[in-house]
Amino acid sequence: MILLLAALLLPIVHTDFEGGSLGKVEQVSPTHFRLAVKGESDQDGRNRQANWYYFRVDGASSKPLTLDIVNLPGEYNYKPNQGAITKDTPPSISFDGVHWEHVTTFEYDPQEPKLVLHVQPRGPRFWIAHCPPYTNASLAKLREEIHRSPDFHEETIGKTAGGRDLVLWTIAHGESKDKQTIWLMFRQHSWESGSSWVGEGAIRTLLSNAPESKKLRDQVIWKILPLCDPDGVARGGVRFNVNGFDLNRNWDVAGPVKMPEITAQRNAVRQWLNAGNRIDLLLSLHNTETGEYLEGPPDDGGSAKFKPLAERLFQLLSTETSFAPMRPLSFAEKTTTPGKAGRMTVIQGLYANFGVAGFLMEQRVSFNSKMGHLPELADRLKFGGDLVRALASAVAAK
Ligand SMILES: [Zn+2]
Numbered sequence: 001m002i003l004l005l006a007a008l009l010l011p012i013v014h015t016d017f018e019g020g021s022l023g024k025v026e027q028v029s030p031t032h033f034r035l036a037v038k039g040e041s042d043q044d045g046r047n048r049q050a051n052w053y054y055f056r057v058d059g060a061s062s063k064p065l066t067l068d069i070v071n072l073p074g075e076y077n078y079k080p081n082q083g084a085i086t087k088d089t090p091p092s093i094s095f096d097g098v099h100w101e102h103v104t105t106f107e108y109d110p111q112e113p114k115l116v117l118h119v120q121p122r123g124p125r126f127w128i129a130h131c132p133p134y135t136n137a138s139l140a141k142l143r144e145e146i147h148r149s150p151d152f153h154e155e156t157i158g159k160t161a162g163g164r165d166l167v168l169w170t171i172a173h174g175e176s177k178d179k180q181t182i183w184l185m186f187r188q189h190s191w192e193s194g195s196s197w198v199g200e201g202a203i204r205t206l207l208s209n210a211p212e213s214k215k216l217r218d219q220v221i222w223k224i225l226p227l228c229d230p231d232g233v234a235r236g237g238v239r240f241n242v243n244g245f246d247l248n249r250n251w252d253v254a255g256p257v258k259m260p261e262i263t264a265q266r267n268a269v270r271q272w273l274n275a276g277n278r279i280d281l282l283l284s285l286h287n288t289e290t291g292e293y294l295e296g297p298p299d300d301g302g303s304a305k306f307k308p309l310a311e312r313l314f315q316l317l318s319t320e321t322s323f324a325p326m327r328p329l330s331f332a333e334k335t336t337t338p339g340k341a342g343r344m345t346v347i348q349g350l351y352a353n354f355g356v357a358g359f360l361m362e363q364r365v366s367f368n369s370k371m372g373h374l375p376e377l378a379d380r381l382k383f384g385g386d387l388v389r390a391l392a393s394a395v396a397a398k
Contacts, residue, residue: 011065014056018135021236022055023071031063036071037085040237043244043258048074051084051289052191052238053091054129060121067128069115077336082113084289085130088366090115090374092132095122100132102374131287131365132377134187134196136164136234139227142200149207151217158264161242161257162231166264169224171206173217180395181221183269183282185346188248189239190232192287194363194380199226199285201384216392220280223272225265248284250342251349252335265346266353273354280395281309282358284346285387292326292364297351299331306357313359313394321386322379323363324370332360 010030015022023036039050050072057065069091072083087108092100105118119126146152153170160166172179186199203224206216216222227233231242240246245259256263273279294317296310297303310329317323334352337343347358363383368375 009059009061011060012058014058015054015236017056018137018234019129019133019236020054020056021052028068032066032068034068034070037069038236039071039074040240041244042240042246046075046078047246049076049084049191049238050074051089052130052236054127054133054236056125056127057121058125060124060126062121065119065121067117067119069117070112072113072115082110085115086110086113086289087115089130089289091117091128091130093119094127094129094132095125097127100129100377102376103128129193130191131193132197134193134200134233136227136230138196138200142203146203146207152207157268158260160229160231160261161259162234164230164234166228166230166261167226168268169203169226170221171203171217171224172221173214175221177276177278179221179278180219180280181223181272181278182391182395183223183225183279185225185228185265185282185284187226187233188228188284188346189246189286190229190235190237191239194287194365194375195285196227196233197377197380198363198384198387199224201381202388203384204381205385205388212389216388219396220392221277222388223268225268228261228265245342248286248345249336250344251346252344252352253342266349269350269354269356279354279356281313281391282347282350282356283387283391284358284360286360286362287365288362290326290364290366291362292324292368293362294323294325294329295347295360295362296329296331297356297358298334298348300334302355303331303351303357309357309394310359312397313390316390316393317361317387320390322368322371322375322383323361324368326364 013025021038023038026034037050037053039048041048072085090103093103094100107116151173156165157168158166186195243258314329335344347360350356350358
């Protein structure tokens, strides 16, 4: 009986909610857990990435807890590494499930490797995630707020491998074939919740009642793929669809059954162009742990005509936003892995198929020198607004 009571008083780790993910959970002592990051590998069992963890602790007492985040090593583009998670990427913690702040008391042991968190509970329950989560439920909540706007339109462009709807949102005040058009893609990779927070910031800015927002809707037709991997987001995945296909590679192969997400997204672009519409620019927004950069369309000579646009955009982002690039503007190679099929990103594939001016932007999870702190949720939302302003200015100057 006493043992049973003691067991009831122990903290319990849960992941049985949308986006929740952990591998093995080991209790070392009543106040010390070893928590393995689940990680995911691709369709060939390669390119393991282990950087999404999201869990809730219930039944915490006032005693500090030690949480070791382990099983981090992986592979990226076939090169082994010690893991994406390091001393530069402390997680966020929430005591109410809504507001998030960074964990500030932690150390990183590069030997194992492991990230050791020291958490002082403020109540019996708290949540921890690699980055503040943004789930399908978060997007549904946003949709509920905006879907009656006369300048908002939604269409379903297909289903995921897991049977979820893939949606395309259009935000514009009046549509005509000669109007400038910008396509935005968020969350091709499910761990990159920061991409979604920026997307929400962008969408809120575009649909706000401010005169400036009305101008953005007058000038540009915004075609938005708000969440490109709903299955991955639901299960707390990393960067592959349910069949193991990386949704920002594989843009050079046809796989309507194994990777219906890519098929639907490419078809949406194709239909738009076949109907005689234009695409002035397409941007896919991603997160990395420590890298931040902008990459333009593949530099194959034919894409040289996009260089002035790319330079304008890079300049605007650098001067008008919190974008803190680690390197100058770059242009994509033709593929990420020469000689191997299924290795083109969206911007490589759409350039090869349709000559689209595609851009890929990476934003870091780690310290942003321009802001002087780790990026917080509010920074992501704000950047979304700054991003759409910069994009509209970049295409306006053409
Ligand atoms: Zn990504």
